[in-house]
Amino acid sequence: MKAAVLVFPGINRERDMARALTLISGREPAMIWHAQRELPSGTDLVVIPGGFSYGDYLRCGAIAARSPVMDAVRRHAARGGLVLGVCNGFQILCEAGLLPGVLMRNGNLRFICRDVFLRVERSDTPFTRGYNAGQVIRVPIAHGEGNYVADDATIARLEEEGRVIFRYVSPAGETDPAWNHNGAVNAIAGIINERGNVLGMMPHPENHVEEALGCTDGRGLFAGLVDYLAKAA
Amino acid sequence: MKARVTVTLKAGILDPQGKAIEGALRALGVEGVTSVRQGKVFDIELEGLDRAKAEVVLRQAADKLLANTVIENYRVDVLG
Numbered sequence: 001m002k003a004a005v006l007v008f009p010g011i012n013r014e015r016d017m018a019r020a021l022t023l024i025s026g027r028e029p030a031m032i033w034h035a036q037r038e039l040p041s042g043t044d045l046v047v048i049p050g051g052f053s054y055g056d057y058l059r060c061g062a063i064a065a066r067s068p069v070m071d072a073v074r075r076h077a078a079r080g081g082l083v084l085g086v087c088n089g090f091q092i093l094c095e096a097g098l099l100p101g102v103l104m105r106n107g108n109l110r111f112i113c114r115d116v117f118l119r120v121e122r123s124d125t126p127f128t129r130g131y132n133a134g135q136v137i138r139v140p141i142a143h144g145e146g147n148y149v150a151d152d153a154t155i156a157r158l159e160e161e162g163r164v165i166f167r168y169v170s171p172a173g174e175t176d177p178a179w180n181h182n183g184a185v186n187a188i189a190g191i192i193n194e195r196g197n198v199l200g201m202m203p204h205p206e207n208h209v210e211e212a213l214g215c216t217d218g219r220g221l222f223a224g225l226v227d228y229l230a231k232a233a
Numbered sequence: 234m235k236a237r238v239t240v241t242l243k244a245g246i247l248d249p250q251g252k253a254i255e256g257a258l259r260a261l262g263v264e265g266v267t268s269v270r271q272g273k274v275f276d277i278e279l280e281g282l283d284r285a286k287a288e289v290v291l292r293q294a295a296d297k298l299l300a301n302t303v304i305e306n307y308r309v310d311v312l313g
Contacts, residue, residue, distance in 0.1 A: 059301055066298060095301065102303050105249045149246065149304065183247075 001229045003029035003045040006073070008064045011051035011088065013204065020206035021047070024222040034067040039076055044229050046073050050087030050142070050204060060103060060145045061091030070096050082126055082225065083198040087143055090190070090200030099193055099200045100158070101150030103143075107183025111144040115215075116181060116203060118189055119169040122162055125192055127199045130224030136173040137217035139203040141181065146202040148184035148191075155185055166190035166201050234279045235312040236291055240300045241272035275299055287311050 003021045007014050014031065021029045029047065030040045039046065053064035064070070070092075077083050077098055085093040093099045106112055115138050120131040131137065150158070158164055166189040170179045180187040182202070190201030205218030242248050248270050255269040277294075279287050291309040300307040 058298070062298065062301070094303075100303075102301055104247065104304070107247070107249055109249050109253055147247075147249075151303070183249075 001025040001226050004032045004043045005029045005047045008034045008053035010053045013050035017049040017206045020209045025226045034069045037068050039072045045082040048085040048089030061095040064092045065095035085200040093200045100154045103145050104147040104149045113142040116141050117171050118166045126228040130220030139208050141203045146182040148188040163192050236277045237310045238275040239308045240305050246304045
């Protein structure tokens with residue numbers, strides 16, 4: 001799997017992401033500075049990691065979404081290339097118009113840093129084939145603006161088309177306002193685009209890939225991508 | 234030429250920050266406040282444009298960057 005991790009000023013999870021990708025795919029990703037206008041040729045997967053690009057100025061992800069490298073990401077996505085955005089990466093994908101909706105300030109106004117439980121709604125995407133549909137995984141969140149919002153028509157469409165991929169749930173896998181930590185509409189934690197090749201999610205699967213850290217529930221996402229690309233090749 | 238772009242949240246979009254400010258105003262004993270919505274103001278200086286062109290340019294700026302039109306409305310005022 002040939003992965004490229006985008007690096008913007010103020011991003012701080014790019015090394016975690018590179019470590020997870022290297023560990024699971026056996027190949028180090030290319031680190032791509034935001035001012036670059038091209039991705040390395042043959043890139044299979046673009047990853048936009050978490051952090052605080054441009055200090056979250058204006059709106060989270062707003063400035064990064066308009067940087068030169070994002071035109072290359074748009075072309076990559078238009079070719080059917082895979083794009084994964086985590087946390088600030090999800091915010092950037094929404095601001096860039098590659099995913100619908102927006103991530104607003106958490107409902108309780110607090111920065112939330114904790115493990116959460118996610119229900120994987122579908123296993124038939126390149127990003128989730130490492131899981132079973134309905135499986136509950138534990139991964140961390142660390143964000144102040146993860147409260148997913150879109151207009152009613154967009155939410156209805158996402159639900160009808162099965163494009164909500166991860167939802168915040170209780171440990172037993174039930175949706176419950178008490179476990180929807182940031183107040184997201186329909187407890188949405190991650191969505192996919194219409195074509196199924198661009199996924200954005202607030203939680204950090206890259207931080208739960210090693211036994212030493214107490215949980216490996218995030219591995220399935222990366223292992224699934226490796227498997228998908230091996231079969232596609 | 235000076236101009237101001239005002240960005241406000243669309244009706245129906247929850248504004249937790251506005252709610253918190255509203256609560257704080259009540260706690261301070263400020264009377265009669267029934268609702269607070271937080272927005273942004275951009276004071277912009279321009280050069281070499283007439284008024285009509287300035288409005289067009291500022292609308293582009295708002296559409297491209299200053300506002301996220303999924304959740305926000307904006308208003309452009311060319312102040313002269």
